[in-house]
Amino acid sequence: MTETQPGTHLLSEICRAGEAVIRLCPDCNNDTRRPFATKEQRLQQLPYLISPRNTLVFNESLTLRWNPVSGATQYTVKVGSEKPKQTNETQMVYDSELKPGEFYSVKVMANNGVAAKEDDDGLNSWFIVLEEEEAKTFQEQVSVIKQQELSHEQEALILAYFYRGNELNAEAIQILEGLVKSGIKTTTVYQLLGDIYQQVGLSLMAKEVYGQGLGLTTEEENSEVKAMMQWGLAEVEYTLGNRDEAAELLQKAKTSYSALGDEIQVEALAKRINQVLERD
Template identity: 30%
Template structure:
């Protein structure tokens, strides 16, 4: 026989515990297979379009457009279809309490090398592979195209870890375009060996003219801990985004760059360009990083009706450019990027963004736009 509760309060507490929804540590993820989906994060003043793969907290709201084909990947691994024309919270859809989105989830710090180069368009500076790790046995060699050049000579040098005691040129080739896939019949790249590329244009310029740039890379097979996702349920652009993110985190820059470049030719999304910008900058390539961010901003930015295609990628790209300009001591340019992001974040009362942007502006001795943020602090 069930024991009687000692008090009404105790009974209520026991009932609440018994009926409590499960709490999950991680956020949910929005998967869009077609159509437009808008979200409204906790604290936002209005809905805005979301990009494919957006992570969502439990109290965030989802509003698919009529006819949209979308689902929510819940933190427990389950998938829930999101019906068009309705508004639903993540917690209601997943049947539990999903983790919240924190400032670190959106205000990401870039991986930047000690020196930034890749800004002299007159030389065939190396694009990939130029630093970090490499696992592809036949990588795509890429370099900056030089004006009036019609042919390039490429030399692969083994610096350390090969049979020779001194750095040795192990392969040479030629190309009429600023890229070349390492041939199948070329000497195999050895694991745990350091290499670098040298490129000379037929106009005389050489990649070694950028003397301050360290472009050596280490050939290292993927470890068991680095598992490349092959989730067949994800759209191709989202699968590639996940793979590139993992490779970036583990410093396989050239492999990730090639993945993104190929996918962008099929589906040029703002998120893919943003990730490509992060990869270029991780290897010290300023101009290409700026160009990729510019593409992300253009694709994610407002249309004729002032609706953003992907608000958070737009904000993140400006925030990334600000970090780049701060790194190269162009503070005014960095501040301009943050101020542009601040105004738009204030329109939506996107407080995670606002707080992070204003903190950074304060560090640089610049006050925030009080008029723009007044309605959010009211």
């Protein structure tokens, strides 16, 4: 068996009914100008972009979404070199003309002066518009998938993996968020959505959805999906500066993989635990 890092998946059983297995912040200085806050607390106060984020997009109107900021009553949104637009909502339909192949950055600022800066959560606030031929090819492949005799869940998962595999992260997120909102109990959905959130830098959202997925498992259960969620959540906690929580989750993932007989992953996790516990 090969080593599998969080964010990679096994597709071998995707079309089976039921549970398909589809395979930082250093301590901050507390000065006299502001009270101490963890990275997690600081992120909660930022209007970071949720979607489209670190993704390719089709050349069509987009719905921009961002994190609501407590106390903010208006947001200023700037896409690429376009003139900034203002809204009282936490989302906006962007229907200006897009150029195929172009890179667009997105900046959101709340009217209390708060913005998601690059040293916090702004490095992934961008999207690239697909070239026309590439978009046409993807749409044809999507059409083929939708013509198959699949259940709603199977089709959604296959499309999510297809979009994710082709860097259309916003499309994959939209599908998976819909499944989660519907109350689906398939843990693979939560694992994949958590992985994509983590990949595009949405640490708080990854933490929440991994937690939801693990909440659907039992203490005695030993499954690869559970182990991958434990590992994924551990990496999110580490990114948020929560080293002790990260080490505890990594140990749980190590125990899960040990029960599965996957010694390669057990060895990899042992090394990762040592890295996480190293103090500066």
